[in-house]
Amino acid sequence: MKLIVCLFGIFCYGECAKILGAFIYPSVSHQSTFQPIWKELSLRGHQVTVITPNPLNDPTLTNLTEIDVSFVYKNPKLRHIINNIKKDDHPLKAHKIIFELFRFIFEEEMQYEPIKRLIENQDKHAYDLLLIQYSYFTDPLLAFLNKFNAPLVGVSSLGLLLHGHDAMGNPTHPVVSPDFMLGLPKRLNIIQKVESLFHNFAYRLFYHWYILPKLDESARKYFGDDMVPLRELHKNVSLVLYNNNRLIHEVRPNVPNVIEINQLHIKKPKPLPEDIQKYLDSSPQGVVYFSFGTNVKSSNLSYTLRKEIIGALAELPYKVIWKWEDDYLPDQPINVLVRKWLPQQDILNHPNVKVFLTQGGLQSIEETINCEVPIVGMPFFTDQPTNIQKIAELGMGLYIEHTTVTKDILKNALLEVAQNKKYKENVVKYKQILVDEPMRGVEKAIWWIEYVMRHNGAAHLRSMAADMTFFEYFMIDVVVFSLIVISLMIYISLKLFSYAKMLLITLSRKLKPARNIVLKIEINKVKKN
Numbered sequence: 185m186k187l188i189v190c191l192f193g194i195f196c197y198g199e200c201a202k203i204l205g206a207f208i209y210p211s212v213s214h215q216s217t218f219q220p221i222w223k224e225l226s227l228r229g230h231q232v233t234v235i236t237p238n239p240l241n242d243p244t245l246t247n248l249t250e251i252d253v254s255f256v257y258k259n260p261k262l263r264h265i266i267n268n269i270k271k272d273d274h275p276l277k278a279h280k281i282i283f284e285l286f287r288f289i290f291e292e293e294m295q296y297e298p299i300k301r302l303i304e305n306q307d308k309h310a311y312d313l314l315l316i317q318y319s320y321f322t323d324p325l326l327a328f329l330n331k332f333n334a335p336l337v338g339v340s341s342l343g344l345l346l347h348g349h350d351a352m353g354n355p356t357h358p359v360v361s362p363d364f365m366l367g368l369p370k371r372l373n374i375i376q377k378v379e380s381l382f383h384n385f386a387y388r389l390f391y392h393w394y395i396l397p398k399l400d401e402s403a404r405k406y407f408g409d410d411m412v413p414l415r416e417l418h419k420n421v422s423l424v425l426y427n428n429n430r431l432i433h434e435v436r437p438n439v440p441n442v443i444e445i446n447q448l449h450i451k452k453p454k455p456l457p458e459d460i461q462k463y464l465d466s467s468p469q470g471v472v473y474f475s476f477g478t479n480v481k482s483s484n485l486s487y488t489l490r491k492e493i494i495g496a497l498a499e500l501p502y503k504v505i506w507k508w509e510d511d512y513l514p515d516q517p518i519n520v521l522v523r524k525w526l527p528q529q530d531i532l533n534h535p536n537v538k539v540f541l542t543q544g545g546l547q548s549i550e551e552t553i554n555c556e557v558p559i560v561g562m563p564f565f566t567d568q569p570t571n572i573q574k575i576a577e578l579g580m581g582l583y584i585e586h587t588t589v590t591k592d593i594l595k596n597a598l599l600e601v602a603q604n605k606k607y608k609e610n611v612v613k614y615k616q617i618l619v620d621e622p623m624r625g626v627e628k629a630i631w632w633i634e635y636v637m638r639h640n641g642a643a644h645l646r647s648m649a650a651d652m653t654f655f656e657y658f659m660i661d662v663v664v665f666s667l668i669v670i671s672l673m674i675y676i677s678l679k680l681f682s683y684a685k686m687l688l689i690t691l692s693r694k695l696k697p698a699r700n701i702v703l704k705i706e707i708n709k710v711k712k713n
Contacts, residue, residue: 208253211479213479216547315633323403341427353651470538474504477547
């Protein structure tokens with residue numbers, strides 16, 4: 185069997201490559217997007233070493249070495265920073281908090297002894313490919329390019345921020361493709377257009393003058409002061425794969441080396457734990473599945489919000505399965521089953537599940553659409569409000585504000601989505617659009633990764649826009665040059681006009697005495713006659 189796997193890998197790429205992956209953000213939902221990639225690469229015969237807080241720990245993957253950094257989950261500072269992110273924060277404030285989060289995670293993990301040994305490796309050709317998490321502010325991971333002479337592929341579990349698009353030469357028209365963190369609708373009014381335009385400039389100033397220098401400082405702390413600046417290392421990214429849901433995200437233009445992927449983490453249904461299976465089977469009237477994912481913990485909700493949620497769930501004519509992270513749920517209703525961890529996709533695949541109460545993470549939305557379950561969304565931060573707003577616009581669910589929700593609002597929303605067939609019908613309809621692709625999920629991601637290896641970085645895909653300065657790309661140099669030329673032409677024209685005017689005045693003054701003499705002669709002639 186191992187021989188067959190290895191031969192398949194050789195057939196796909198030509199030889200078994202050595203690959204280093206770095207996916208540092210401690211979040212089960214984000215890591216679930218990355219895990220299938222390094223698993224499939226190892227199954228194809230490639231020798232894969234990966235830094236991750238969520239190792240697969242699969243002994244059958246003999247080509248896979250995982251550097252486990254799950255200790256970062258236990259650091260209380262991580263949860264403190266995450267809890268500071270609020271849905272109504274100004275985008276630049278949210279970016280600052282997220283930047284602090286990623287900088288903290290990077291510095292915590294780079295101090296780990298196995299990673300130190302990795303960085304100390306002096307063999308520039310130790311790896312044939314670098315794979316890094318390329319979302320938000322993971323820029324310091326680009327420093328691995330300074331250590332190893334290999335192409336680099338970035339993978340993002342959600343959309344790219346503006347600087348990520350800039351690094352690849354991807355267009356970021358403020359009206360056609362506004363920053364997803366702004367949470368703007370598809371059709372912008374004049375105020376929203378102005379907001380997006382100013383955000384485009386403000387974000388770039390904030391990133392290049394505040395965030396990037398600090399990230400560069402963090403990278404140098406572990407990779408050495410002789411490191412090539414991150415600003416330059418961005419130019420060596422060969423390809424970016426980013427998670428894009430064509431239902432949730434607006435259509436946008438991409439350069440050839442920016443590839444949209446989705447449904448990487450979607451798995452075939454597996455048997456449920458016996459107690460969960462019995463609970464779902466015994467609920468033909470319907471079940472509400474409730475989870476706020478891994479970044480928003482239900483057990484950390486305020487007392488007021490928890491009270492309203494429990495009151496709503498207690499009055500439902502359905503059973504409820506709730507992902508609750510503590511040992512005890514105060515005032516737990518009799519119709520509610522709680523578990524610290526739940527096999528989400530397998531539960532959503534059960535026919536008795538009528539509605540999913542979720543925070544609106546992209547991975548959760550992909551799972552619920554794939555399982556044809558409508559949504560009641562209660563978003564908290566980052567892309568969640570935009571995701572749920574889009575779900576509501578498409579008629580696949582309802583949007584609820586967690587800051588103003590009451591028992592009755594939540595209960596009525598859950599009953600509406602569970603009992604009105606239109607939500608289920610819309611989910612089924614849009615699922616057909618989402619899954620209708622020539623290549624899906626991991627298959628597409630692996631093809632492009634191996635493409636980069638086959639063509640030694642695939643430099644032919646790189647847009648020239650990626651190597652332009654800000655002034656060149658937005659043609660500020662052309663505008664300035666044109667203004668100088670126009671100004672010079674106007675100046676010369678005014679000077680010529682002024683000179684011509686003075687010349688005419690001078691000539692007029694010279695001709696005036698002659699005219700006076702002629703006039704006197706004529707007058708004298710008249711007098712004589």
